[in-house]
Each structure stands twice: as C-alpha cells, then as structure tokens.
Amino acid sequence: MRPVRLLLLAGGLLAAGSLSGCRPKDDIRAYEGPQPEALAPRPDRRPGEPKRLIGALFYKEDSTWVFKVDGPEKGLGAQKEAIETFLRSVRFPADKDGPIWQLPGNWKEKAAMAPRIATLVLPDNLELALTRFPKQDLLANVKRWRNQVGLAPVEEAELEKSAKREVIDGVTAYFVDVVGPAKAAGGDQVVRVPPAEEPKPLITYDLPGIWKKEPPGQFSLYAFSYNQGAKSARLTITPLAGQAGGLVGNIDRWRKELKLPEASGEQIQKEAAKIEIDGRPAYFVDLANPKMPEHRIVGALLFQEQGSWFFKMFGAADLIESQKPAFEAFLRSIRFQDAKGK
Numbered sequence: 001m002r003p004v005r006l007l008l009l010a011g012g013l014l015a016a017g018s019l020s021g022c023r024p025k026d027d028i029r030a031y032e033g034p035q036p037e038a039l040a041p042r043p044d045r046r047p048g049e050p051k052r053l054i055g056a057l058f059y060k061e062d063s064t065w066v067f068k069v070d071g072p073e074k075g076l077g078a079q080k081e082a083i084e085t086f087l088r089s090v091r092f093p094a095d096k097d098g099p100i101w102q103l104p105g106n107w108k109e110k111a112a113m114a115p116r117i118a119t120l121v122l123p124d125n126l127e128l129a130l131t132r133f134p135k136q137d138l139l140a141n142v143k144r145w146r147n148q149v150g151l152a153p154v155e156e157a158e159l160e161k162s163a164k165r166e167v168i169d170g171v172t173a174y175f176v177d178v179v180g181p182a183k184a185a186g187g188d189q190v191v192r193v194p195p196a197e198e199p200k201p202l203i204t205y206d207l208p209g210i211w212k213k214e215p216p217g218q219f220s221l222y223a224f225s226y227n228q229g230a231k232s233a234r235l236t237i238t239p240l241a242g243q244a245g246g247l248v249g250n251i252d253r254w255r256k257e258l259k260l261p262e263a264s265g266e267q268i269q270k271e272a273a274k275i276e277i278d279g280r281p282a283y284f285v286d287l288a289n290p291k292m293p294e295h296r297i298v299g300a301l302l303f304q305e306q307g308s309w310f311f312k313m314f315g316a317a318d319l320i321e322s323q324k325p326a327f328e329a330f331l332r333s334i335r336f337q338d339a340k341g342k
Contacts, residue, residue: 004184049074049182050181050182051070051073051148051149051180051182052070052071052077052178053068053148053179054070054076055067055068055145055176056173057097057141057163058099059135059172062245063135064128064136065132066132066141066263067087069083070149071124078124079126082104082107082122083122083128085104086128087173088166089102089261090168090169092169094338095254098117098256106123107120107121107122107123109121110193111294112130117132132256133253134249135245136248138159139154139156141176150180151178151180156330161282162176164176172290192270201335204334204335204337207330208328210226211225213226214234218276221237221239223236232315232319233314233319233320234313234315235313236310237309238312239309239310240308240310244307247301250301250310251268252268255268255287257294258288258296259291260289272284272301275331277309277331277334280304280336282300282301283302285301286298288317293318295316296315296316296318296320297312297313297315297320298314301315311334
C-alpha cells in the first residue's frame with residue numbers, strides 16, 4: 001500500500017492533503033509515450049493520397065506564434081499562394097497582444113477552441129489554426145511536422161532546406177511546406193521520431209471510464225475527451241523541457257485564451273493554488289470568463305528541474321464543471337516513474 005495524495009476543493013481552489021490507500025491493479029494505465037496508430041482518412045483526403053502541411057512559426061519576444069494547415073496535397077496545393085500571401089500579411093502591432101492579418105475574401109473565421117487562438121476556414125473545408133506557445137525549438141517543430149505527413153526527420157544541418165527564414169515587418173518567421181505519403185496502400189507509413197534525449201518518464205494514471213483516449217496534439221503526449229451531445233471537453237498532458245515559460249507565463253497564456261483581463265504576476269501567483277501530484281509540488285487553476293460560457297480551463301502545472309508537466313482540461317464551462325471531480329481524481333491517481341519503473 002502506498003500513500004495517495006488527496007486534493008480537496010476549498011473555496012473554489014484545491015488544497016493538498018493525504019491518506020493511505022491502494023488501487024486495484026487492473027485500473028492502472030501505464031504509457032511511456034504515444035504508440036503508433038492508424039491514421040483515419042479525413043473526409044477530404046482519400047486513402048493513399050499524399051498529405052501536405054503548410055505552416056509558419058513567428059518568433060516574437062518570448063512567444064512562438066504557430067500558423068498551421070494540413071490536408072490532401074492536391075487541395076492544399078491549390079491554396080498555397082493564398083496561404084503564403086496571408087502569412088506575409090501578419091503584423092504584431094505594439095498596442096495589441098496578438099497578431100492581425102488580412103483575410104482573403106473567400107476565407108472565414110470561426111470560433112476557436114482552446115488552445116487555439118484562431119481558426120480560419122479555407123475553401124474545401126481546410127482549417128488553418130493559430131496557436132501561441134512559449135518560445136519553441138524550430139528543429140523540434142519541423143521534425144514533428146515532417147512526422148505528421150510521413151517523412152523522416154531532418155537534422156540541424158538540413159534544417160534550412162525545410163524551414164525558409166523570412167523577416168516580416170521586423171519579426172522573424174520560418175515557413176514550412178512539406179508533402180508526404182501519410183498512409184499509403186501498404187499500411188501506416190508515418191515515421192515515429194525517436195526521443196531526442198532521455199526517454200519520457202513513465203506515467204501511470206486511472207482514466208475515468210467515460211473519457212476516451214484521443215490522438216495527441218502537436219505538443220501533447222496524451223489526449224482524452226468527453227462528449228455530451230454537441231458539447232465536448234478535452235484533457236491534454238504535455239511535458240516540456242525546462243520551465244517552459246514558468247507558472248506566470250503559462251497561466252497568463254491560458255487567461256488570454258479566455259480573453260480575461262490582464263493580471264499581474266503577483267496576482268497570478270496568488271490565485272494559483274498549491275497542490276501535490278504524486279508527492280511533487282504543483283499548482284492548480286480554474287479559469288472562466290462569464291462572457292465566454294463555451295470555454296473554461298481547469299489545469300495543473302508541475303515544474304521540475306528536468307522538465308515541466310501541464311495537465312489541462314478545457315471545453316464548455318458547464319461540461320467542465322460536471323467533469324471537474326473526475327479531473328481531480330485523475331490528478332490524484334497520477335504516478336511518475338523512472339525508466340526502471342520505480
């Protein structure tokens with residue numbers, strides 16, 4: 001029997017406590033990293049048809065603004081000129097917290113679900129997503145995008161062939177345009193990029209029965225979802241190197257996703273409840289904007305010398321409220337182990 005940390009809800013925030021208990025062995029889920037999964041063909045991409053990804057990374061101060069669209073090679077290729085013209089229209093005004101742009105006449109913008117900041121709809125139902133992250137490594141992103149279309153990774157010496165550098169209105173940007181087999185008739189050909197450094201720490205957890213495992217996103221290691229009618233909630237687990245922007249930087253980013261008023265670093269630190277995850281100090285936040293009932297974020301952040309972990313549940317506010325106890329139980333169940341399983 002091993003100690004289990006109990007998180008208690010108090011005044012809308014979690015506090016740490018403890019009790020002794022044990023869990024049935026069959027309830028434990030253990031993973032070292034996402035496993036290869038067959039790629040279901042998109043409605044607009046026939047099986048075996050090449051996949052294309054066009055993206056750009058804008059490096060502005062301590063943030064990386066990522067624009068990305070992928071789809072069938074033929075359909076996306078027809079939009080290449082419009083996409084690049086759009087990307088070159090991106091500007092970062094000093095009086096705004098994010099970019100502005102000139103939208104092509106036949107593009108539309110629709111409501112974006114966090115972590116996206118914007119979702120733009122192109123002809124043929126293609127979607128271009130904008131996401132903001134703490135400063136990201138260019139090579140790691142290019143490797144990830146090549147992997148997503150079924151291409152082998154590149155190394156630093158070859159990076160300039162895959163990422164074209166431009167300076168747009170004083171901001172450095174890198175354009176990426178890759179085409180790969182994605183999934184050919186012979187089977188899944190997606191190349192899995194091996195870990196660059198240490199293997200990812202083993203993590204175990206108890207997954208609530210009503211949650212479903214989903215393919216991980218661009219940066220997340222695991223992803224899960226819960227749907228209720230037309231509403232959905234999504235949980236992601238994301239490990240990043242170092243402090244990855246720290247407590248204030250990451251909570252500030254989450255606040256901006258909900259269009260909440262600016263908060264000082266002191267206020268953010270004060271409102272982040274201190275908890276424990278597997279005996280390790282962490283922070284818990286619950287963010288909502290009454291003007292955006294379709295969005296709410298509940299998350300936990302854990303910072304260690306060897307890296308950071310982010311556990312983020314987001315979706316419709318009322319659905320997040322109903323799933324908050326399950327999220328708390330999920331956090332209580334998490335265990336970290338080294339490569340030897342200790």
